[in-house]
Amino acid sequence: xxxxxxxxxxxxxxxxxxxxxxxxxxxxxxxxxxxxxxxxxxxxxxxxxxxxxxxxxxxxxxxxxxxxxxxxxxxxxxxxxxxxxxxxxxxxxxxxxxxxxxxxxxxxxxxxxxxxxxxxxxxxxxxxxxxxxxxxx
Numbered sequence: 001x002x003x004x005x006x007x008x009x010x011x012x013x014x015x016x017x018x019x020x021x022x023x024x025x026x027x028x029x030x031x032x033x034x035x036x037x038x039x040x041x042x043x044x045x046x047x048x049x050x051x052x053x054x055x056x057x058x059x060x061x062x063x064x065x066x067x068x069x070x071x072x073x074x075x076x077x078x079x080x081x082x083x084x085x086x087x088x089x090x091x092x093x094x095x096x097x098x099x100x101x102x103x104x105x106x107x108x109x110x111x112x113x114x115x116x117x118x119x120x121x122x123x124x125x126x127x128x129x130x131x132x133x134x135x136x137x
Contacts, residue, residue, distance in 0.1 A: 021068030
């Protein structure tokens with residue numbers, strides 16, 4: 001599996017990839033546009049895109065707002081793809097001077113994997129909940 005970190009200046013994912021990665025979820029034009037204009041981590045197995053995580057960087061955190069995985073991939077398991085994406089997101093966060101990775105509700109995948117990797121659930125009443133992992137400074 002190869003993992004690539006892409007900026008918003010790179011070509012967006014194809015409509016076929018988006019349908020496969022976000023199977024059963026509706027990607028509105030606004031969500032597709034935001035995904036295309038964000039930083040992205042792409043996981044590729046063979047010649048097929050099997051995972052994507054789109055993020056925005058703020059002062060000290062990396063905020064992941066979309067995540068999609070090809071659960072039907074025959075070459076890489078879903079857990080392998082999720083772990084590869086999380087590894088890349090954590091490295092991107094730390095490399096950019098960040099101290100926290102936040103997975104917003106649409107990006108929260110593999111809750112048990114997230115907890116094993118040190119992510120905690122944050123619940124804020126009317127604001128909803130999300131997962132985050134904080135790194136020591």
